[in-house]
Each structure stands twice: as structure tokens, then as C-alpha cells.
Amino acid sequence: MMAEQTMTIHLRIWRQPDPLVRGRLVDYTIDDVSPDMSFLEMLDVLNERLIAKGELPVEFDSDCREGICGSCGIVIDGIAHGPMKGVATCQVHMRSYNDGDTIVLEPWRADAFPMIRDLVVDRAALDRIIIASGFVSVDSGQAPDAHAVPIAKKHQDKAMDAAACIGCGACVAACPNASAALFTAAKITQLYYLPQGHPERGRRVRRMVEAMDIEGFGNCSNHGECEAVCPKMISIQSIAIMRREYVRSLTIDREERMASAT
Amino acid sequence: MAKPYIYAWSTLGKKIFAALSGLVLVSFLISHLLGNLLLFHPDPQKYNEYSHTLISLGWILIAVELVLLSFFGLHILTGVWVTLNNRAARSVKYEVENYAGSPSRKTISSRTMIWSGLVLLVFVIVHLVNFKYGSIPQTEDGMHDFHGMVMRFFKNPLNVVGYVAAMSFIFWHMRHGFWSAFQSLGVNSPLYSKWLYRAGLVLAIALVAGYLAIPIYIFIFVSI
Amino acid sequence: MPLEPPREDLPAMTEKANAAMMTLDAKIPAGPIQEKWDRHRFGVKLVNPANKRRFKILVVGTGLAGASAAASLAELGYQVEAFFIHDSPRRAHSIAAQGGINAAKNYANDGDSIWRLFHDTVKGGDYRAREANVYRLAQVSNAIIDLCVAQGVPFARDYGGYLSNRSFGGAQVSRTFYARGQTGQQLLLGAYQALLRMVDAGRVKLFPRREMLDLVTVNGRARGIVCRNLFNGQLESYDGHAVLLCTGGYGNVFYLSTNAMNSNATAAWRCHRRGALFANPCFTQIHPTCIPVSGEHQSKLTLMSESLRNDGRVWVPKKGGDTRTANQIPEEERDYFLERRYPSFGNLVPRDVASRAAKMVCDEGRGVGASRQSVYLDFSESIGRLGVEVINERYGNLFDMYERITGENPYQTPMRIYPAVHYTMGGLWVDYNLMTTIPGLYALGEANFSDHGANRLGASALMQGLADGYFIIPFTIGDYLASGGLEAVTTSRDEFKAVEGEVRGRIDRLLSIKGSRDARQIHREVGHVMWDNVGMARNEKGLRRAISELARLREVFWNDLRVPGKADGLNKYLEFAGRVADYIELGELMARDALAREESCGGHFREEFATEEGEAMRRDDQFAHVAAWEWTGEGAEPRRHQEDLTFEDVKPSQRSYK
Ligand SMILES: Cc1cc2nc3c(=O)[nH]c(=O)nc-3n(C[C@H](O)[C@H](O)[C@H](O)COP(=O)(O)OP(=O)(O)OC[C@H]3O[C@@H](n4cnc5c(N)ncnc54)[C@H](O)[C@@H]3O)c2cc1C
Ligand code: HEM
Ligand code: HEM
Ligand code: SF4
Ligand code: F3S
Numbered sequence A: 001m002m003a004e005q006t007m008t009i010h011l012r013i014w015r016q017p018d019p020l021v022r023g024r025l026v027d028y029t030i031d032d033v034s035p036d037m038s039f040l041e042m043l044d045v046l047n048e049r050l051i052a053k054g055e056l057p058v059e060f061d062s063d064c065r066e067g068i069c070g071s072c073g074i075v076i077d078g079i080a081h082g083p084m085k086g087v088a089t090c091q092v093h094m095r096s097y098n099d100g101d102t103i104v105l106e107p108w109r110a111d112a113f114p115m116i117r118d119l120v121v122d123r124a125a126l127d128r129i130i131i132a133s134g135f136v137s138v139d140s141g142q143a144p145d146a147h148a149v150p151i152a153k154k155h156q157d158k159a160m161d162a163a164a165c166i167g168c169g170a171c172v173a174a175c176p177n178a179s180a181a182l183f184t185a186a187k188i189t190q191l192y193y194l195p196q197g198h199p200e201r202g203r204r205v206r207r208m209v210e211a212m213d214i215e216g217f218g219n220c221s222n223h224g225e226c227e228a229v230c231p232k233m234i235s236i237q238s239i240a241i242m243r244r245e246y247v248r249s250l251t252i253d254r255e256e257r258m259a260s261a262t
Numbered sequence B: 001m002a003k004p005y006i007y008a009w010s011t012l013g014k015k016i017f018a019a020l021s022g023l024v025l026v027s028f029l030i031s032h033l034l035g036n037l038l039l040f041h042p043d044p045q046k047y048n049e050y051s052h053t054l055i056s057l058g059w060i061l062i063a064v065e066l067v068l069l070s071f072f073g074l075h076i077l078t079g080v081w082v083t084l085n086n087r088a089a090r091s092v093k094y095e096v097e098n099y100a101g102s103p104s105r106k107t108i109s110s111r112t113m114i115w116s117g118l119v120l121l122v123f124v125i126v127h128l129v130n131f132k133y134g135s136i137p138q139t140e141d142g143m144h145d146f147h148g149m150v151m152r153f154f155k156n157p158l159n160v161v162g163y164v165a166a167m168s169f170i171f172w173h174m175r176h177g178f179w180s181a182f183q184s185l186g187v188n189s190p191l192y193s194k195w196l197y198r199a200g201l202v203l204a205i206a207l208v209a210g211y212l213a214i215p216i217y218i219f220i221f222v223s224i
Numbered sequence C: 001m002p003l004e005p006p007r008e009d010l011p012a013m014t015e016k017a018n019a020a021m022m023t024l025d026a027k028i029p030a031g032p033i034q035e036k037w038d039r040h041r042f043g044v045k046l047v048n049p050a051n052k053r054r055f056k057i058l059v060v061g062t063g064l065a066g067a068s069a070a071a072s073l074a075e076l077g078y079q080v081e082a083f084f085i086h087d088s089p090r091r092a093h094s095i096a097a098q099g100g101i102n103a104a105k106n107y108a109n110d111g112d113s114i115w116r117l118f119h120d121t122v123k124g125g126d127y128r129a130r131e132a133n134v135y136r137l138a139q140v141s142n143a144i145i146d147l148c149v150a151q152g153v154p155f156a157r158d159y160g161g162y163l164s165n166r167s168f169g170g171a172q173v174s175r176t177f178y179a180r181g182q183t184g185q186q187l188l189l190g191a192y193q194a195l196l197r198m199v200d201a202g203r204v205k206l207f208p209r210r211e212m213l214d215l216v217t218v219n220g221r222a223r224g225i226v227c228r229n230l231f232n233g234q235l236e237s238y239d240g241h242a243v244l245l246c247t248g249g250y251g252n253v254f255y256l257s258t259n260a261m262n263s264n265a266t267a268a269w270r271c272h273r274r275g276a277l278f279a280n281p282c283f284t285q286i287h288p289t290c291i292p293v294s295g296e297h298q299s300k301l302t303l304m305s306e307s308l309r310n311d312g313r314v315w316v317p318k319k320g321g322d323t324r325t326a327n328q329i330p331e332e333e334r335d336y337f338l339e340r341r342y343p344s345f346g347n348l349v350p351r352d353v354a355s356r357a358a359k360m361v362c363d364e365g366r367g368v369g370a371s372r373q374s375v376y377l378d379f380s381e382s383i384g385r386l387g388v389e390v391i392n393e394r395y396g397n398l399f400d401m402y403e404r405i406t407g408e409n410p411y412q413t414p415m416r417i418y419p420a421v422h423y424t425m426g427g428l429w430v431d432y433n434l435m436t437t438i439p440g441l442y443a444l445g446e447a448n449f450s451d452h453g454a455n456r457l458g459a460s461a462l463m464q465g466l467a468d469g470y471f472i473i474p475f476t477i478g479d480y481l482a483s484g485g486l487e488a489v490t491t492s493r494d495e496f497k498a499v500e501g502e503v504r505g506r507i508d509r510l511l512s513i514k515g516s517r518d519a520r521q522i523h524r525e526v527g528h529v530m531w532d533n534v535g536m537a538r539n540e541k542g543l544r545r546a547i548s549e550l551a552r553l554r555e556v557f558w559n560d561l562r563v564p565g566k567a568d569g570l571n572k573y574l575e576f577a578g579r580v581a582d583y584i585e586l587g588e589l590m591a592r593d594a595l596a597r598e599e600s601c602g603g604h605f606r607e608e609f610a611t612e613e614g615e616a617m618r619r620d621d622q623f624a625h626v627a628a629w630e631w632t633g634e635g636a637e638p639r640r641h642q643e644d645l646t647f648e649d650v651k652p653s654q655r656s657y658k
């Protein structure tokens, strides 16, 4: 093992004590960042020092710190979750940076994600999209044997690709229109590929799209930036599937719609 | 309950209309270009005959024009609406904006659809004044001399520069617009997604090249 | 069925200081083990369907246990309120489970059965689990898989379209269902969607970013909770007819563990202080294949799938202080210590055995890496045998993750691994109905103690959390609610005001110390004490040292803590400080429990109680019981109670992996 070298890192962090006060970027410098640290550990160190100096620490969300819970989320130098492909903010390590680098940290910005403090925003809007039928209506105890319905492996694999979404909201943060299309489409796509999802497919897509709109997310203009930052690399093909399902539900599926309206 | 929710005007619905109308406009662009390529024909009569055939369609032409106009209107409506919605969805902007790299399809073109669209709108109005509702000369045999009009028009360097500048926005708009329309309609699959995107680029280049070639060719090579 | 003695009885019991221990009635139904659950379900009182909506149930935590319980209860018609620390129910720590979930489906046709799953779990738990609970767990395991598939959980499938299984954690049958390396995520999303469906139906109300800080009892029954609203810092009280604690495990006492940053013991500990007994706190599971600590800045540890041990060989240099790189050390100077000590199981010995062996060689000074606190997991032999492609296909993701975190390429140099705290088998004591010793307070999932004894088998925690939530609590809670005696209670009662006052006092106290050390620093020290003395190997001296060190740290905490900011508004360092205060108290109880348990079993290894070869020595004659601790007040010694365990259906035997 070689002796560890440390780096000096300059940070420009969005500080905003509460939603009503205008925020701004504040400069900080940490001079002994180890390349082995994770990005969030670097912020822990910064906070420890801020507390020692009697200043308020930088608030940010994180939990699992291994890229699965979807809690973390910082726009790093203008890219949601930072420069690496297929990772969440918590999986960024300082060895991807060089001594002397300046890094700008901003929160997810979308009107549907109200600011709470510093880098923390409220993403409950995503839950509300799932509340609008992002599920299969089955009660505990109703299910038939797990083998009752075989599912082709290729469909199951596609369902799993979409189901991998961690609900982080990076797609919204990165989308120039603050659209939640990728998040919403990921759930629709998962249930589209599984027979269990079919009975409710029309109602599901209509309700989820409506919920997405009520929350005030933007339209999807097919920029594809969401796919590029998505820690699970969920493809915008799923957005095309969502649109097909939407058209289907308003046309072929009309009878089902009538039934569900009454 | 607030306003009733109209599925057609949802975020998905608006884009479906934008895409459908956009594709109608694309097909017009293609056919209009094909017609205009007759300007390269050495015999000026060909172009005039073509125009004459169109005009002689009478009410059919008017109907087509009306359809075209309404799609144009629909496209503008949805385009502007979508853009305003999108602005409202992020009222506090990022301090630093960046590009996440492949597979992102965010380009200058995709980010400025409203501006390229508006330029095209202004262009079309000016263009109609120039070529459709302007004074159209007649040939000896009593036909409208569209050919002569176009030729004279593009002998004026200002007109050439203006048209070339405005029509380059066809490239801007189509670079993103073409494949995007398919994606908006849900017509996309991993099988041909890449090809669709490339086709968009090819079409954008072909259209812009075709349209730009006309004024430039006339200005440089045609003598009247 | 009679209720637990009301809460007023407890102080009386405290007075009887020397009197006999509290009788812990586990309420195990009579009859042969296969019939207990059915008989019990038949025997319990039912709540009339029309009356269900009159009962409000507070569910704290939305991990697998909490989300599944809240959803199932709401489906039955109960009113449910769900509280959780995170911004969304989907973030609960269950999301991070990778490996899989067990069930006795026997789809692999390899001889599995409910009986075998039951047997394996009791044996794996080193005969410290309650047989009746474990049997029931195995019984309902199959229904979990059915339900999850119906919910749209994309379990891995074979080309025929049927579910594929793998063998996991040393099991001899393939009974583990999985969804890539994200099983916990997919199961939790299934439960989360079921929960949100009930929100849609208007039967569940979500309370995000609420941290439960205390329990409110009225007439000895759990009737409400006090939470801090983490958005705005306000204290809020909620009343209900029963409280379900589904708040997960307490592995974070150790500071470094594979648990998430927000996993904590506070809710359980606060309930313990209000009278719920805490069972087997010393039973913690250490997982052998984690990425080693890289420095003081380390905030948590990352687990790598155990499957790595299928193809990797574990070794250290033969002589201590060897500073050569791995590739410079010739074959004959390497000690493949697992293969040497356990010739028949080799690198595949159970978690606790592998972990302890690694610790032993590091203690001998033969550890590798800058900190000397890791051992090699070497793939060069299997890469040579199978080729890079095969290894890449099997472990590519894990290798990438390892490289991202450590900056080392495991295709070229061996991985370095070290054990880390992973799971806590101990938890609030519950009876067969999952009720704690406080009537109306239930504990589900990792927060309770019941099913895993002294050691949990891989892929069984997910099974247990969902079993508790989907299939057990919906039946057992009815019995309590239907038994009557629950008068109308609102949060305007004095009991609520009093508890709210206590909570506010505690928060004010944390903020008013204004010392010099932040809670994280103190927690880190607590972690060192716990890891060194109450970790993989324990002895009397170390445990006593831990108890006195923790007492000292408690002083430091309450006198020299610095919490930045204010109580109103989001303040994560304040949240964190409150949790650390509880870790210190719980850590002490863990040490006491380990001290009192003079035997080695499962995850609990007392150096004094080892065979000559250094293997665990269980003492069934003295310790075949659950130790359940009673809080007796600040600064007072806790009291130990026992629930004796009987093994009628699985005969205890000594584990051997030689
Ligand atoms: C890295 C890792 C991998 C694992 N892999 C496997 C595996 O492959 N197979 C397996 O069977 N098991 C595995 N486990 C174990 C398993 O994941 C857990 O035991 C199980 O998920 C615990 O579920 P739970 O519902 O009890 O608690 P959790 O999922 O931890 O949920 C706790 C909930 O309580 C809430 N909460 C906590 N405190 C409070 C409070 N004071 N107030 C309000 N809310 C609160 C939280 O917000 C959260 O919603 C793994 C564990 C880890 C750490
Ligand atoms: C010849 C004229 C035009 C053609 C051929 C054309 C074509 C297209 C096409 C194919 C799309 C893609 C639709 C989609 O993504 O679903 C599009 C998008 C768009 N067009 Fe046009 N368009 C033209 C004129 C205009 C005009 C005049 C405007 C002005 C308002 C405009 C504004 C837009 C906008 C804003 C979008 C992007 C919508 C979004 O963000 O999703 N376009 N256009
Ligand atoms: C060099 C390029 C072009 C030439 C030479 C040209 C020529 C003409 C002529 C001669 C007409 C009148 C024909 C008629 O009335 O039948 C016309 C009509 C029209 N042109 Fe063009 N045009 C060009 C580019 C464009 C472009 C780029 C657009 C759109 C963005 C466009 C849109 C229209 C429209 C909408 C009409 C009216 C069609 C109708 O009323 O039927 N043109 N053009
Ligand atoms: S789709 Fe990707 S970016 Fe969006 S929430 Fe899911 S994981 Fe995050
Ligand atoms: S970036 Fe935005 S525009 Fe659509 S393709 Fe992704 S949601």
C-alpha cells in the first residue's frame, strides 16, 4: 500500500436555510481529502469542521450509502449524481477528483420537489404518483401459487430492468423540463411486462399520468438526459412504452375505462 | 374538485398532438421540397406546370391548405404550451448546467425547439407574403410565372442570405424533432431506436441541404 | 386468552427486587407443532368486519415488516397510520438486502419441506430460538412468495418461465428466491406498493419524516406515540388502539456496520425504557465478506455477497508483518486458513465461523492492507480454472463495486475483506402473538427477537419480516383488539402531555450542553469500544471494560456534546445525537447480556467457552433460554429474566464444520 496522498478540494455548496429565504452558493475548502473517501464522507468531514467552528452543517439526505435506497441526490457540477455513469451520489468516490478541483453542489431543482433546507428537498410527489395505481391490486392471501402463471424470461428481465428504479428523482433533477416521465414510465413498464399487471393497465397509466401532471412536473421532450444520469440506467424506451399504453388506454381500452369510471 | 382533467391535454397528450402535427408538417416539408426541386430543371415550364397543377386542384387545394394550417396552428399551440409548462416546472434555475453525456439526447437543438420553431413561423409568414400573396407575374401563355418569380427573388443577395439563415433552422428543428415525434407517439423500440435517431439526423441534413441548395444555386448559377 | 398483566404491575415487580423472575408467558399454543398455528388462529377472538374501521393502529417503520403489516391491516379494514424517518416508505433499510428470501416451496425438487426449513432455522440459530415461532415462519413462507409474485415482484426465472432458486448461506437445498442482487429492494417495493394502494383507498395515512421518540401508555397499555416532525422540528402526538414497532435492528450501535445511516435503536429503546423487555441483546451477526475500513472518515460498511466465497479463496501471509504485495508472496508462504482449519467446508463455513477465523489471524498480526485489518479473498485460482469471462459473468457487478470503492482491481490483485456487523438477532421480547411485555405494543421484523436464535441464516430475515407483517400480525392483533378494555383515548390526555414534556426536555437538554464534541465523534468511540469488546469474540475482562468505558462515554456525551442548530426545523445532527444517547445505553445492555451468557452460541462467542480447537462451546444445560432484560431506571442495574426454551422437535446437537 502506498502512503496516502491527500487533496485540497474547493466546494461551492448551495446553502438555503429554508424555502422562503433565497439561497446562494457558499465557498468552502477542505485541504485533506483522502481519495478513499466517498463524496458524502467528504461532506461528513466538512460538517464535522463546521460544527466545531460553531457553524451550521450542510444538510443533505443519505441512508444506505450503497446506491439502492434512493435517499441521496446532489447535482454535482451540473450533473445529477455526478459525473460517473450508473451510480448514485453516495457511490461517487473522491478518487475521481484531482487536487485543487472546484466542485459545485446544488439540490434537485423542480417545483414539484419543494426545498426543505440546503441540499434536501421533498420528493413525496413521487410517492403520490405510485399512490395513483402504481401497484397491482391484490390483498394478502388472495394470491394463487407462484407458479400458476409462467412468465417468459425475457419479459421478466425487462420488468426487472425497469423495477430497478430507486426512486431517487435524479431523472427529474436532470430533465431540462423537470419531467418525472422516466420515474413514472419505469413503474408502468415493469407492470406492463408482467401478466399480473395487465388487468389494471389502462386505469394505471391514466391515473399515474394524471398524478404526475397534478404534481406540476414538466412534459417530456425526449431530451434523454434522465437516462444518462439514472443510477440504474433505466432506458427512455420505457417512456415510449408508457405513451403506447396511454394511447391504448384512451382508444382500444375504452370499454375498460367506461367500466372503471362507474 | 378543480378543473376537470382532460386526458388529451395531459403532458402525454399534448406531446402526442405536437408529434402528429409535427409529422404532418414534416411531410409537407418533404413534398414541398420535392416540388421545388423542379426549379433545377432546365425547362422553366416544368415548374410552372407543377404549380399550375396545384392551383387547378381548386377547392381540394384549399382544403389541404386548411388542414395544413390547422395542423400548423395545433403544432404552435402545443409547442408553446409545452414550453410554458416546462418553464413553470422549474422556476429556480441551476447555477451550473451541464450535459451528462451518452446516451443523453440533449443537444442545443433539443433545448431550443421553441426558438427554432418561432424562427420558422416568422419565416413562413414572410415566405407567404413573398411567394403566395405577393404579386405573381404571368407568362406569355397566361400561366403564373412562379419560376421567373423565384429566380428573380433569389437574384437579390439579401433574400438569399435571409432565406439561407432562416431555413437553416429546419436543421435545428428536425435534428431533434423527427426522432422525437416517434418517441412521443410511443413508436420506438430497442431494435431500431438507434436507427431512428440517425434517420432524424439524415433527414434533417437532407431537408436543409435541399432547401438551401435552391437559393444558393439560383444565385450563383442561374442567369436571367 | 388473558392479557399480559397491566403495566401498573411492573413497578410492584421492581420492588420485589430479590423475588423470583417475572414469568414470561410466550403463549405458545398447545398441540403438535404442525397444528399450533392453525389451532391458534381458530382459537383467537375475531374483530367483526364492521368494527375494524373503529380501530386505529399506529405502525412505526415501513420496512418489510412495517409496510406489509400496515398494508395487510388496512386491507382487513383497520385504520392505519404509518410513521417513518425517511422521506418515502420505500427508503427503509430493507431495500438494501441483496441475496434473497427463503421459502419451503421445494420447487427445486431437492427434498426441501416446511419441516426442513424449520429444522435448518432452529439449528442455524444454534438452538436459541423458539421452536413454535420458527415452525410457523416456515409454514407461511410459501404464501409470501405467492403474494410477492402476484404483486409483480420480478423474481428471477428460468427459460421455461418458472421461478429459479439458488442455495444460499450454506443451505443444502436450493430454497432461496431472488431478484438479481436486489431482492430486498423488490420485496420492499412490493410491500410499499401494497401500502400505497391502501393510502389510495383512504385506509392508511402516511407520516413521512417522523421519528418516534417515545411511547405513550394509558392504564398500562400502549395507546400512542410521540414523534418529532423532522421537517419542522415540532413534537406531535398520535393516539391509537395498538402500536406496531417495525423499526429494524440496532447494528448501528457499533458505529460501523452494513446498516444504513438512519437505522437506529431509538424507538425500541424508548419502549424498553417504558417497560418492554429486551431479549438477547448480545446476539449480533457479523458478516465475513465486507469491504474493509479505509480510514477514520469511514461512515458505514458495504457488504459484498457471500456468494464470492464460492469461488474465492481466503488467505493471509504465514508470517506476521509481511509488507509485500499479495502477488509477491509465493504460494508456500500463504496460509489458506479456512481450508486448513475446516477441511470439509473450507471457504464455505458459516458466517460466524468465517468471521472469527479472520479476526483471529488479524489479531495475530497477519492481517493485510494498510490497516492490517483485512484478509485476502483471492480469485486467481478460479480465474485460471474458469477463465475471466466466467468470473466476470458471475461476479462482474461485485468486482466493479469493489473497484469503485477501493480503487483496486480484483481481477489483478486479490480482494481484501473483513467482517462487519450486519444483523441483530436480539430485540424486543415478544410472545407468540408478537406482543411485547407492554399490552398493545407489538414488535415485528428485525426489531423483535423471536425467530433466529443466536444466529440468522442467510435469506431468512426478509422471510421473517414479511411473515410477521403479511400473515401473522393480521390474525394475532385481532385477539387483543377484540378482548375489549380499550377505552377511547385522545392525545389531549395527561399521559400524552407528560410524555411530550419528557421528550421536549430531552431535546432541550441535548441542545443546551453546548460542549465541544459532535455526536458522530462520540458515536465513533462507542463503536470502537463495542467492536473491540462486544464484537466477534468476547471475554469477561473485555465486557467489563466495555461497561465502564460506556459509562465514561455517557458522561462525555451528556457533558461535552455539541449539537449545532436549533430544535425547530430540519436538523439531522440533532436527530443523530438523540440516537447516540440510546446507543450508549443499549451498548451497555449488550455487554451485560454477553457477560451473563456464559457460553458460546451462534454469533455470541465467549473466549472462555471454547473447545480446545477454539470452536464455540454451547451450554444447553444452563443457557437454553432467552434472556429478557428489564429496565429498572436510569443508572440502576437492569434485571435479567428468562424464558426457557424446550426443543421437542429438533434435537440440539453441536455444530461442526471440520
Ligand atoms: C446489507 C444488508 C444485506 C442484507 N441482505 C439480506 C438478505 O439477502 N436476505 C435476508 O433475508 N436478509 C438480509 N438482510 C437483513 C434484512 O434486510 C433486514 O433484517 C430486514 O430488512 C429488516 O426489516 P425491518 O422491516 O425489520 O426493518 P427496516 O427495513 O430496517 O425498517 C425500519 C423502518 O423503521 C423506521 N424507523 C426506524 N426508527 C424509527 C423511529 N424512531 N421512528 C419512526 N420510524 C423509524 C425506518 O424509517 C424504516 O422505515 C440484509 C441486511 C443488510 C444490512
Ligand atoms: C415547418 C415547420 C415545423 C415542423 C416541420 C416542425 C416539426 C416538429 C416536430 C416533428 C417536432 C417533434 C414533436 C415531438 O417531439 O413530439 C416538433 C417539436 C416542436 N416544435 Fe415544431 N415544427 C415546425 C414548426 C414549429 C413552429 C412554428 C413552432 C413554434 C411555436 C414549433 C415549436 C415546436 C416546439 C416547441 C417543439 C418541441 C416540443 C417539445 O418540447 O416537446 N415548431 N416540431
Ligand atoms: C427555397 C426554398 C423554397 C421555395 C423556392 C419555395 C417556394 C414556394 C412557392 C413558389 C410557393 C407558392 C406555391 C403555391 O402557391 O402553390 C410556396 C408556398 C409555400 N411555402 Fe415555400 N418555398 C421554399 C421553402 C419553404 C419552406 C422552408 C417552408 C416552410 C417552413 C415553406 C412553406 C411554404 C408554405 C406553407 C407555402 C404555402 C403552401 C400553400 O398555400 O399551398 N416554403 N413556396
Ligand atoms: S428512473 Fe432512475 S433517475 Fe429516475 S427515480 Fe428511478 S432510479 Fe432515479
Ligand atoms: S430528460 Fe426529460 S425530456 Fe424526457 S427523456 Fe428524460 S424526461
Ligand code: FES
Pocket: A061, A062, A063, A064, A065, A066, A067, A068, A069, A070, A071, A072, A073, A088, A089, A090, A091, A166
Ligand atoms: S444513500 Fe442510498 S442511494 Fe445513495
